[in-house]
Each structure stands twice: as structure tokens, then as C-alpha cells.
Amino acid sequence: MEQIDFSFLEELAAKYGTPYYLMYPDVYEKNIGSFLSAFTPRYENIIVGYSFKTNYVPYLCGISLRMGCYAEVVSTMEYELARYLGFEHIIFNGPIKNKPILIDALKNGTIVNLDSLYEVDCVCEYKLSHPNDDVRIGLRVNIELTDEMGSSRIQNGLRVGRFGFTLKMLEIVIRRLKQADVNIISIHGHTSSSDRAVSNYQIIVRQMLKICKTFDLEDIEYFDIGGGFFGAAAKGIDASHKPQYKDYADAILDIVLADNWFITHTPAVVIEPGVSVVANVFSYVSKLYQSKRIAGQNFITTDGTVFDVKPTMHSNNLPFTIYTQTESTQLIICDIVGSTCMEKDIILKDVEVPKIQFGDYILIDGVGAYTITLTPTFINYLSPILSLTENTVQQVRRRQTINDIISLYK
Numbered sequence: 001m002e003q004i005d006f007s008f009l010e011e012l013a014a015k016y017g018t019p020y021y022l023m024y025p026d027v028y029e030k031n032i033g034s035f036l037s038a039f040t041p042r043y044e045n046i047i048v049g050y051s052f053k054t055n056y057v058p059y060l061c062g063i064s065l066r067m068g069c070y071a072e073v074v075s076t077m078e079y080e081l082a083r084y085l086g087f088e089h090i091i092f093n094g095p096i097k098n099k100p101i102l103i104d105a106l107k108n109g110t111i112v113n114l115d116s117l118y119e120v121d122c123v124c125e126y127k128l129s130h131p132n133d134d135v136r137i138g139l140r141v142n143i144e145l146t147d148e149m150g151s152s153r154i155q156n157g158l159r160v161g162r163f164g165f166t167l168k169m170l171e172i173v174i175r176r177l178k179q180a181d182v183n184i185i186s187i188h189g190h191t192s193s194s195d196r197a198v199s200n201y202q203i204i205v206r207q208m209l210k211i212c213k214t215f216d217l218e219d220i221e222y223f224d225i226g227g228g229f230f231g232a233a234a235k236g237i238d239a240s241h242k243p244q245y246k247d248y249a250d251a252i253l254d255i256v257l258a259d260n261w262f263i264t265h266t267p268a269v270v271i272e273p274g275v276s277v278v279a280n281v282f283s284y285v286s287k288l289y290q291s292k293r294i295a296g297q298n299f300i301t302t303d304g305t306v307f308d309v310k311p312t313m314h315s316n317n318l319p320f321t322i323y324t325q326t327e328s329t330q331l332i333i334c335d336i337v338g339s340t341c342m343e344k345d346i347i348l349k350d351v352e353v354p355k356i357q358f359g360d361y362i363l364i365d366g367v368g369a370y371t372i373t374l375t376p377t378f379i380n381y382l383s384p385i386l387s388l389t390e391n392t393v394q395q396v397r398r399r400q401t402i403n404d405i406i407s408l409y410k
């Protein structure tokens with residue numbers, strides 16, 4: 001953003017306090033638009049189900065709603081949020097959907113992708129007691145994400161993933177659903193991988209097609225590939241060797257458009273992007289307080305915290321910029337550490353920065369995914385979020401207050 005400099009950050013700090021998040025709605029819109037247009041020249045029937053869990057700031061979700069995205073939710077809380085925000089089109093995934101919320105979702109026309117026998121039971125019971133209702137559900141399938149060398153690509157190197165039904169389970173599940181006259185309208189193959197490689201999607205899509213054919217799934221309207229894509233890298237992250245939206249779109253479409261079952265049924269291709277559309281939509285600004293040297297090691301302390309920028313505590317340094325009041329050519333290697341009392345509150349490790357004084361700022365980029373939704377009220381109040389365009393600044397979340405905290409307790 002052109003307008004970001006020391007005095008701009010200082011102005012915002014004076015008005016809203018520090019730390020604070022900056023949100024770039026135009027970037028989010030552009031990411032979603034670009035992902036869609038990677039598919040549409042070859043296949044029009046494409047749906048983006050925005051993954052709420054990745055970042056459900058309501059203002060942001062409102063943008064995806066206006067752009068025609070579906071809400072992809074995985075819990076009662078997210079489902080209720082999507083309904084509250086006015087989403088009519090919702091995809092309900094996740095391993096636990098209790099009966100009342102599952103039935104509510106079915107009645108509202110939500111695309112519910114079942115993940116367990118408990119859910120299958122609930123749906124069949126409901127259909128039995130409401131024989132005239134058109135009950136439509138989806139099935140999450142368990143994908144064997146093993147490459148040609150026999151190694152698993154599942155997230156964290158896990159040998160198998162735990163979500164969805166295996167082929168063996170599907171035999172029982174599909175028989176039961178068909179006997180109960182429940183329509184199977186969606187197949188869902190989301191599988192999180194560590195490498196987010198394009199080739200994973202070839203494996204996923206092939207297995208999904210195989211299941212549709214093996215079980216004669218004639219009513220499929222949604223061919224839901226899930227999320228887990230790469231994209232939306234923050235400035236400063238080298239993404240030159242990473243896949244682009246179009247690489248995924250081409251890999252998926254090359255396979256499905258050459259498949260007879262697919263071109264006969266022409267279901268909507270659903271993608272559920274999270275990280276890949278929101279990672280570069282947020283930055284985090286905190287004030288620098290002091291520089292310390294202890295046993296040869298330099299520390300710079302901010303009023304921000306690692307819990308706000310990478311609550312998963314991964315060890316990668318995110319891209320950052322220091323904004324100082326006076327220019328300094330003197331550089332030091334230091335750890336940028338946070339305001340909590342935890343030794344592990346290390347925001348950046350061994351980074352080179354100019355000499356700072358109290359009141360300088362650090363801006364950390366690429367904090368849009370799995371940050372705000374994962375950040376607890378830990379020691380500090382939750383920070384405000386300021387939406388920034390070329391001409392406007394709008395506060396879309398205020399700072400938490402003591403009243404917010406105590407109102408939950410007796």
C-alpha cells in the first residue's frame with residue numbers, strides 16, 4: 001500500500017492504539033477473482049466456497065458473499081455465523097455436526113458433506129420421519145494421497161488422513177442412503193497436504209471420479225475438490241517456484257473435461273480456498289519499545305505478540321518492514337520479541353534491522369490465514385482490524401475491552 005509510511009502508522013496508532021491489523025479488501029477481491037478466472041475460460045460451472053476457518057472477519061466474509069462465493073463452514077459456530085451474515089449458499093463440512101444443527105442445515109438447503117456413520121444415521125432417521133422431504137446430502141471421501149514413490153503427501157507426513165469415508169465404508173453408506181431414498185448430490189475430496197502440490201489434485205480428482213462411477217452416483221451436482229492450494233503469497237516471500245491458480249485449474253480441468261462421466265453430468269466444480277486467497281490480505285503493526293543486549297544477543301521488544309501473527313508458532317520468519325522516526329544506517333541482528341511474559345513469544349528470529357528507538361513501528365506481512373481465528377485472548381486484548389483502501393481507513397473490529405472479557409463469566 002502506497003500510503004504506508006511512519007507518519008501514516010503513527011496517525012493510526014494515535015487513533016486506534018497499537019498493535020493493530022491492517023486489512024486490504026481490494027487484494028482479497030482480486031485473489032478470489034483471479035482464482036475464478038483461472039477456471040472459467042474452460043469451465044463456467046465453478047463455485048468458490050470461502051473457507052471461513054481461515055479467517056472469518058465478518059467484513060471479509062461479506063466481500064465473498066457479494067462476489068457470489070458460498071460459505072464453507074465446519075462447525076456450528078461457523079454455520080451460525082454464515083447464516084447471520086446472510087449467506088444463502090453454505091457448504092457444511094467438518095467431522096462433527098450434531099443432529100439438531102445437521103437437520104437445521106438440511107432444511108435450509110445447505111450442502112452438508114457427511115463425514116461419519118453418526119451423521120448418516122441422523123439423515124436416514126430424519127428421512128424416515130419426513131418421507132415427503134427431498135433430503136439431499138454430500139459425502140466426504142477419504143483420499144489416499146500417496147505419490148508414485150509410495151510416500152504419503154498428507155499434512156504433517158501422516159500415513160493416512162482421518163476424514164471422510166473409505167471405499168469400503170462407502171459401500172455400506174451409499175447402500176443405506178439409497179435405501180432410505182436420500183439423494184447424494186455432492187462429493188467432497190478435500191485433503192490437506194504439506195506441499196500443496198498440483199499433482200495432489202490429480203490424485204484427488206481421479207479418486208473422486210472413480211467413486212462417482214463405481215457407485216453410480218447419478219445425482220451429483222457438486223464436485224467439491226476442497227482447499228489446500230498455494231497462492232496469495234505476501235510481498236517478500238519468494239513464490240517463483242510455487243504453483244499459480246492456473247496450474248491447479250488446468251490440472252483439475254485436464255482430467256475432468258476428458259472424463260465421460262464428468263462431461264455427461266457436468267456438476268459444479270467447487271473449490272474451497274482459504275490460505276490461497278487470504279494470506280496476503282492482512283498485515284500486523286506493533287510499536288517498538290526497547291532494544292536490549294543480553295550475553296551477546298540483541299532483542300527488540302514490541303507491544304505485539306507472536307500469538308497475533310503466527311499462533312501456530314511455526315519457525316518461518318514472515319516478511320516485515322521497520323518504520324523509524326529517524327533514518328539509521330546502523331544494522332543489528334536481533335530477535336523481535338513480543339509483549340507477553342513467555343520466552344517463546346518470538347515474532348522474528350535472527351533478523352537484520354536498523355537501530356531503533358522507542359516509538360518506531362514494525363509491520364509484518366502475510367498474516368491473513370489461520371491467525372485472527374486462532375488467536376486467543378491471551379494476556380492482551382484482541383487487536384483492532386483496520387480495513388485499508390487507497391482512500392479510506394475503516395475500523396472493522398474494535399479493540400477488545402474488559403467488558404467483553406468479563407461478560408462471558410458469572
Ligand SMILES: Cc1ncc(COP(=O)(O)O)c(C=O)c1O
Pocket residue numbers: 051054072093094190192226227228229272273274275276
Ligand atoms: C474442508 C476444508 N476445506 C478447505 C480448507 C481450506 O484449506 P486452505 O486454507 O489450506 O486452503 C480446509 C482446511 O483445512 C478444510 O478442512
